[in-house]
Amino acid sequence: MVAQAEHCETCVVRNRSICSALAPEDRQMLGREGRIQTVRKGQTLVWEGEDALLVANVIEGVLKLSTSTSDGREQIVGVVYPSDFIGRPFGERSQHSVTALVDSRVCLFPRAAFDRFAHEHPELEHRLLNRALDELDRARRWMLLLGRKSATERVASFLLEMSQRLGETHCNGAGPLDSFELPLDRQQIADVLGLTIETVSRQLSSLRASGVIDLPSRRALDIKDRKRLMALAGD
Incomplete structure (x- = not known):
C-alpha cells in the first residue's frame, strides 16, 4: 500500500x-x-x-x-x-x-x-x-437550462459540459474532448435534464443525422461540429 x-x-x-x-x-x-x-x-x-x-x-x-x-x-x-x-x-x-x-x-x-x-x-x-x-x-x-431551454438546447448543453469536464480530467486542462464515453446512460441523462428517455434518444439521433455528433457505440460519442453544437445549445 x-x-x-x-x-x-x-x-x-x-x-x-x-x-x-x-x-x-x-x-x-x-x-x-x-x-x-x-x-x-x-x-x-x-x-x-x-x-x-x-x-x-x-x-x-x-x-x-x-x-x-x-x-x-x-x-x-x-x-x-x-x-x-x-x-x-x-x-x-x-x-x-x-x-x-x-x-x-x-x-x-x-x-x-x-x-x-x-x-x-x-x-x-x-x-x-x-x-x-x-x-x-x-x-x-x-436552473436556466431546465427552466428556459428547449430539449435540443438541453441535450446540446449537456454534451458540451461533459466534453469540458471530462477534458479537464483527461487532458490536464488542455481543452474539451471531442471523443469520450458518456458516464450516464440515456435514462440518467433524461433524469438530469428533466426529459423523457424517448426525447433524449430522438435528440441524439437528430444530432447524429445532421452531422453534429457521431455515436460509434451506446456510450461512445464524437463531436464532429463543435460550433454547430454550441449554437444549438444557445451559447
Whole structure:
C-alpha cells in the first residue's frame, strides 16, 4: 500500500483539488488524516439523510449526486469528476446520495477531522468557500437550462459540459474532448435534464443525422461540429 504522504506528492489532482490551497507540508499533514478508497460502479459511498461522517476528494472516475422524491423516485441533482469535492463540511446530515457511475477512486477524510483541520487553516476554508460559490453559479446555470431551454438546447448543453469536464480530467486542462464515453446512460441523462428517455434518444439521433455528433457505440460519442453544437445549445 502506498503511504498517504507519498500519495499526496504523486496525486494527479493535487493541483486542482481543494488541497492545492495548502502548502506542501500542510497538504501532507491533511493527507495523513485520509485514506484512498475504490468505489465500484453502482456502489453508493454516501446515503442521503445519513450522518455526514465523511468528505472526499475525487481522484478518478465519475459519480452522481442524487436525492429521492416523495414518491420514491430518484432524481439526479449533479455529477462530480476528478478534483471535485464530495460531502458537507461543518454539516450534520448528508443532503444527497453519492454513487459511482464508473469505477472510481476517492480520498476519504473523517468529517470531524477535516473540519478541525479546516478551522486551523484559513486558506483551506477560503478554498471551500470558493468551491461553494462555484457550485452555486453552476446550479443557477442549471436552473436556466431546465427552466428556459428547449430539449435540443438541453441535450446540446449537456454534451458540451461533459466534453469540458471530462477534458479537464483527461487532458490536464488542455481543452474539451471531442471523443469520450458518456458516464450516464440515456435514462440518467433524461433524469438530469428533466426529459423523457424517448426525447433524449430522438435528440441524439437528430444530432447524429445532421452531422453534429457521431455515436460509434451506446456510450461512445464524437463531436464532429463543435460550433454547430454550441449554437444549438444557445451559447
